[in-house]
Amino acid sequence: MRITYRNIACYGAFVLLLATPLKAFAYIGPGAGFAFLGSGFVFIAAILMAFVTIAFWPFIWLWRRVRGKVISKRARTRRVIVVGLDGLEPTLAERFMEEGRLPNLKRLREQGSYSRLGTTLPALSPVAWSTFQTGVNPGAHNIFDFLTRDKRVCMPLLASTESVSGGKTFKLGPIKFNYGHDSVRITRKSEPFWKILGRYGVFSNVLRVPISYPPEKFEGNILSAMCTPDLKGTQGSFSLFTTNAKLLAERSTGGEFALLNRQGSLLCGAVDGPPDPSGKSKYLSCAFTLEPQLEAGYAVLRTGGLCVQLKPNVFSDWVELKFPLGRKEIPGIARFCLRELGAETTLYVSPVNVSPEKPALPISSPFLFSSWLAKRNGLYGTLGLMEDTWGRNEHALDDARFLEQTYLTHAEREKMFFDLLARTREGVAVCVFDASDRIQHMFWRYLDDRHPSPREQTPGLEHTIREMYERMDQLVGRVMAKVNPGDVLFVLSDHGFSSFRRGVNLNTWLMREGYLVLKEGKTVGADYLQDVDWSRTRAYALGLSGLYINKRGRERMGIVEEQAATALKLEIAKKLEGLKDPKDGAVSIRKVHDSALCYKGLYADEAPDLIVGYNPGYRVSWDSITGTVEAEVFSDNTKAWSGDHHVDPELIPGVLFSNRKLTAERPHIIDMAPTMLDLFAVPVPRHMEGKVLV
Amino acid sequence: MFKPKVTVTKELMSKITEAAKIAGCSNLEEFVERALNKEADRVLSQGPKREMSAAEVEEIAAKMKGLGYLE
Numbered sequence: 075m076r077i078t079y080r081n082i083a084c085y086g087a088f089v090l091l092l093a094t095p096l097k098a099f100a101y102i103g104p105g106a107g108f109a110f111l112g113s114g115f116v117f118i119a120a121i122l123m124a125f126v127t128i129a130f131w132p133f134i135w136l137w138r139r140v141r142g143k144v145i146s147k148r149a150r151t152r153r154v155i156v157v158g159l160d161g162l163e164p165t166l167a168e169r170f171m172e173e174g175r176l177p178n179l180k181r182l183r184e185q186g187s188y189s190r191l192g193t194t195l196p197a198l199s200p201v202a203w204s205t206f207q208t209g210v211n212p213g214a215h216n217i218f219d220f221l222t223r224d225k226r227v228c229m230p231l232l233a234s235t236e237s238v239s240g241g242k243t244f245k246l247g248p249i250k251f252n253y254g255h256d257s258v259r260i261t262r263k264s265e266p267f268w269k270i271l272g273r274y275g276v277f278s279n280v281l282r283v284p285i286s287y288p289p290e291k292f293e294g295n296i297l298s299a300m301c302t303p304d305l306k307g308t309q310g311s312f313s314l315f316t317t318n319a320k321l322l323a324e325r326s327t328g329g330e331f332a333l334l335n336r337q338g339s340l341l342c343g344a345v346d347g348p349p350d351p352s353g354k355s356k357y358l359s360c361a362f363t364l365e366p367q368l369e370a371g372y373a374v375l376r377t378g379g380l381c382v383q384l385k386p387n388v389f390s391d392w393v394e395l396k397f398p399l400g401r402k403e404i405p406g407i408a409r410f411c412l413r414e415l416g417a418e419t420t421l422y423v424s425p426v427n428v429s430p431e432k433p434a435l436p437i438s439s440p441f442l443f444s445s446w447l448a449k450r451n452g453l454y455g456t457l458g459l460m461e462d463t464w465g466r467n468e469h470a471l472d473d474a475r476f477l478e479q480t481y482l483t484h485a486e487r488e489k490m491f492f493d494l495l496a497r498t499r500e501g502v503a504v505c506v507f508d509a510s511d512r513i514q515h516m517f518w519r520y521l522d523d524r525h526p527s528p529r530e531q532t533p534g535l536e537h538t539i540r541e542m543y544e545r546m547d548q549l550v551g552r553v554m555a556k557v558n559p560g561d562v563l564f565v566l567s568d569h570g571f572s573s574f575r576r577g578v579n580l581n582t583w584l585m586r587e588g589y590l591v592l593k594e595g596k597t598v599g600a601d602y603l604q605d606v607d608w609s610r611t612r613a614y615a616l617g618l619s620g621l622y623i624n625k626r627g628r629e630r631m632g633i634v635e636e637q638a639a640t641a642l643k644l645e646i647a648k649k650l651e652g653l654k655d656p657k658d659g660a661v662s663i664r665k666v667h668d669s670a671l672c673y674k675g676l677y678a679d680e681a682p683d684l685i686v687g688y689n690p691g692y693r694v695s696w697d698s699i700t701g702t703v704e705a706e707v708f709s710d711n712t713k714a715w716s717g718d719h720h721v722d723p724e725l726i727p728g729v730l731f732s733n734r735k736l737t738a739e740r741p742h743i744i745d746m747a748p749t750m751l752d753l754f755a756v757p758v759p760r761h762m763e764g765k766v767l768v
Numbered sequence: 769m770f771k772p773k774v775t776v777t778k779e780l781m782s783k784i785t786e787a788a789k790i791a792g793c794s795n796l797e798e799f800v801e802r803a804l805n806k807e808a809d810r811v812l813s814q815g816p817k818r819e820m821s822a823a824e825v826e827e828i829a830a831k832m833k834g835l836g837y838l839e
Binding site for chain 2: 311604
């Protein structure tokens with residue numbers, strides 16, 4: 075860790091944290107690799123580290139200068155600020171700028187530059203932000219989608235992380251000793267630019283850049299983002315507790331729904347937390363009681379000694395939940411929202427986030443960084459996908475509540491970012507804001523009169539997206555006010571946005587064309603390709619963007635020989651391109667890309683064989699993503715999730731604003747990493763593929 | 769800590785170090801893992817097939833819960 079006043083303050087804060095009585099964390103089982111540190115050990119280690127830091131700081135300062143670990147005198151700037159506004163769509167940004175609604179972005183464009191920013195194939199956040207970080211194409215960084223597949227069994231897996239076995243046992247006579255533990259590691263390969271900068275003395279503060287979980291150690295600070303799990307180990311499981319048994323019976327799919335038990339005037343429930351390592355139950359749980367005060371118009375929530383007043387349809391602050399495990403407790407945080415208070419009571423509980431103050435998982439590097447941020451700025455959400463789109467899709471939240479939750483997340487991130495920016499006097503400060511992406515996903519139907527998804531009747535929701543752009547513009551204005559002479563500022567998005575009206579089930583199409591065969595007697599297939607007859611299937615679709623050839627020698631159940639695979643790819647691509655929607659004859663698929671021609675690098679053959687580039691209005695169907703074969707190829711998208719960006723990347727670029735003039739044409743997100751290095755006079759490694767932009 | 773180790777010749781070490789650098793790997797281990805994994809997958813793909821159990825399917829589905837792009 076760099077020796078700075080911040081680090082000294084960090085250690086000091088952590089020492090103070092440990093000076094207050096804390097419960098020890100417990101190792102709670104394999105797979106997720108929840109961390110285990112006794113509080114006593116950490117207290118002593120922190121004291122020692124603080125002492126070493128303070129005592130040896132002058133020598134370390136001198137050593138760094140001798141080794142040349144300082145910003146080069148040839149650097150063209152001392153500080154670069156990067157603000158990511160995920161999914162900001164150029165056509166909307168340009169229109170709103172012309173209408174005078176985005177004065178700060180307009181000013182930035184006039185004083186510096188603006189261009190549309192090329193994005194990755196496919197135009198998905200994990201892919202694009204991985205390219206942003208590393209300056210290489212997906213074939214070299216290994217992230218092609220949110221999902222990948224286990225080739226042994228053709229099942230989907232999260233693409234950005236993998237579990238690694240680490241637990242060991244050795245015996246000394248009759249006594250068995252366990253040491254080490256299973257853990258999770260990031261599967262994004264190559265190197266982020268901030269790691270390279272760190273080796274050359276440029277310190278970076280990196281907040282919430284997607285595909286940074288688990289965090290990698292480097293000469294800087296990083297807070298993990300997309301795909302950081304909740305305490306259950308999922309990507310965000312909300313809970314809905316209710317006294318209304320009818321509501322439970324009517325729920326459509328998914329979600330954790332449970333009845334509240336009446337005990338006198340109290341309603342009782344328990345929130346699920348981490349997996350139970352003892353196996354006695356599936357999850358550890360944290361009990362709570364809810365006491366409705368109907369005349370006063372609120373309910374009192376009690377859990378673990380805390381008492382919180384809940385008003386209908388207002389989110390609580392973060393509430394700390396404690397999940398008992400033997401004599402220890404695992405902490406998590408959640409927000410509560412009373413959705414109904416009256417004859418029936420319904421309570422929404424957000425996914426239980428890893429506590430940033432006492433993280434049970436590594437969510438930052440250094441490990442103390444998340445605690446330091448929490449001490450300075452208050453508790454904040456740590457889940458990778460904070461905004462509960464699943465809860466909204468399942469009607470646990472309505473549009474207004476989803477919006478409130480999104481902006482609460484956005485506000486805490488802004489606070490963290492500006493605090494950190496004030497402390498980043500030189501080096502790099504990067505922060506990605508997700509509200510722009512989530513709001514467009516969930517509210518696009520208000521922009522599109524042809525969208526089949528219903529709109530709520532609440533007045534004003536039709537302006538939600540426009541208002542979001544205005545808020546992002548105000549954020550940019552506040553950032554611009556903090557830019558010093560000589561600083562470089564970039565504001566960018568990883569892709570644009572479009573409507574998602576109709577879903578295309580690629581597996582159903584493959585079945586109809588004879589490339590995918592179901593087991594005897596099946597006309598539709600269960601999730602995860604479970605009903606597929608692999609001995610007769612030549613191609614399948616899994617994930618958001620691609621198709622795989624069932625290749626012998628690659629897939630465990632492959633049947634297509636290598637020589638035949640290329641011809642088969644061409645055949646499928648030719649048939650799919652121009653696929654027409656029977657509803658109105660519109661062309662749903664603009665282009666089908668052969669990944670062998672698009673990707674290069676060590677991991678290029680991990681990519682789907684074919685990547686589908688949809689036309690605006692279309693996307694892979696919900697069921698197709700998980701390998702379900704439906705009856706029909708095309709279906710209406712009636713979910714609240716009504717905007718998307720799985721469109722052909724040529725049609726869905728992002729935006730790039732800068733306070734410097736761009737010196738290169740047709741900027742692409744792959745150019746950002748080499749640009750960052752070049753600004754600090756750090757040699758751009760030969761494996762990076764982009765060009766320098768300023 | 770205490771990970772399994774494999775020894776290679778100096779010539780091979782030099783070769784893979786250079787290859788890892790050209791490929792843009794974050795470290796040598798990444799390159800070696802990738803090369804070995806790829807070859808192991810190819811060999812194992814010729815082995816016996818197996819179906820997923822219901823519990824394994826449920827575990828995979830649980831991990832992806834909450835990912836907004838999925839139903």
